[in-house]
Amino acid sequence: MKPRSMTLLLAAGLLLAGGVHATAAEHVHASHAWIRVLPGNLPASAYVTLENGSDRAILLSGASSAAYAEVMLHHSSTAGGMSRMTMVDSLEIPAHGKAVLAPAGYHLMLMQARKPVKPGDTIAVLLKFTDGSTLATDFIARPANALNDGL
Amino acid sequence: MKSRYPLRPALLLLLVAGLLLGGCQHTQPLPFRLTNVTGHMPTLAFTLTDDQGKTVSAADYRGKVVLLYFGYTHCPDVCPLTLAHLHVVMQRLGKLADGARILFVSVDPARDTPAVLHAYVNAFDPRAVGLTGSASDIEALVKRYRASFTREPSTGDGNYEVSHSSAIYVFDRDGNPRVLATPADSQDDLVHDLHLLLDTGVAP
Numbered sequence: 001m002k003p004r005s006m007t008l009l010l011a012a013g014l015l016l017a018g019g020v021h022a023t024a025a026e027h028v029h030a031s032h033a034w035i036r037v038l039p040g041n042l043p044a045s046a047y048v049t050l051e052n053g054s055d056r057a058i059l060l061s062g063a064s065s066a067a068y069a070e071v072m073l074h075h076s077s078t079a080g081g082m083s084r085m086t087m088v089d090s091l092e093i094p095a096h097g098k099a100v101l102a103p104a105g106y107h108l109m110l111m112q113a114r115k116p117v118k119p120g121d122t123i124a125v126l127l128k129f130t131d132g133s134t135l136a137t138d139f140i141a142r143p144a145n146a147l148n149d150g151l
Numbered sequence: 152m153k154s155r156y157p158l159r160p161a162l163l164l165l166l167v168a169g170l171l172l173g174g175c176q177h178t179q180p181l182p183f184r185l186t187n188v189t190g191h192m193p194t195l196a197f198t199l200t201d202d203q204g205k206t207v208s209a210a211d212y213r214g215k216v217v218l219l220y221f222g223y224t225h226c227p228d229v230c231p232l233t234l235a236h237l238h239v240v241m242q243r244l245g246k247l248a249d250g251a252r253i254l255f256v257s258v259d260p261a262r263d264t265p266a267v268l269h270a271y272v273n274a275f276d277p278r279a280v281g282l283t284g285s286a287s288d289i290e291a292l293v294k295r296y297r298a299s300f301t302r303e304p305s306t307g308d309g310n311y312e313v314s315h316s317s318a319i320y321v322f323d324r325d326g327n328p329r330v331l332a333t334p335a336d337s338q339d340d341l342v343h344d345l346h347l348l349l350d351t352g353v354a355p
């Protein structure tokens with residue numbers, strides 16, 4: 001075998017290995033990440049759009065942030081004129097699809113800010129997937145009466 | 152059912168005044184786009200504590216168009232979204248918005264003190280007022296509008312979750328129920344109907 005083909009084969013092999021071992025986080029692209037900041041020590045909500053570039057569904061299992069004592073994955077729903085919030089274990093990001101965490105739906109509930117978070121701040125949040133991988137994402141803090149990420 | 156909420160004397164006076172003036176806008180139903188609840192719900196009545204710590208009653212808001220909403224401050228998603236939408240609606244009304252008040256009634260009076268409510272409602276709109284009170288006074292108001300709420304214990308540090316009615320009850324300047332808005336209704340429709348109430352409403 002010529003050295004050149006050898007190199008190509010090696011490269012292909014490495015790519016393949018990379019594909020097999022790629023973590024869920026490596027296939028997820030996060031955008032429109034923002035936090036609705038509420039006054040005082042009230043819990044806040046975080047929203048983000050997650051796109052999955054892989055052939056397999058990926059499950060978001062939760063998140064954490066150094067800026068908050070606790071982060072939970074929640075879902076708000078309105079049925080029969082009643083609004084309620086429930087905790088969920090995971091959220092599926094379909095293969096080559098996306099999951100949108102947005103007001104009145106899925107959101108991350110951020111509890112007990114370690115120090116006051118102000119609109120305009122950037123808060124680092126670690127998104128966690130069921131394979132154990134994580135994706136560090138910067139969330140922009142927005143005022144209480146914001147309707148979106150403002151971008 | 153009808154006899155439970157007879158035509159109030161004030162409304163009668165208004166009707167008579169309208170007829171005398173030869174105008175007919177008060178005698179004809181307003182062309183609301185949202186669910187018209189005129190005559191189908193009790194007039195605005197309550198005695199609660201506002202976000203300044205002052206005892207207030209519905210009479211304090213006569214002369215204002217009232218948007219009544221039940222919620223709680225530890226609700227980080229739906230309640231803020233509703234209040235943020237109402238803020239946009241108020242902005243779209245421009246100067247007319249001064250004739251309206253958003254009354255945010257807490258269904259979680261144990262945690263929602265006037266101080267907490269004050270910071271909360273002011274983060275949304277200067278025309279929003281937070282109301283709290285005894286559990287029984289809140290319950291009475293909730294029942295009066297056939298709204299409801301429940302408390303469910305949540306996992307973790309003694310926190311609990313609350314489910315609550317999502318509707319926004321709109322009252323005219325005389326405290327009469329006029330329309331019911333839900334989060335699914337468009338902002339345009341709410342702006343339209345508030346225009347009707349604020350344009351034709353009786354001046355304070």
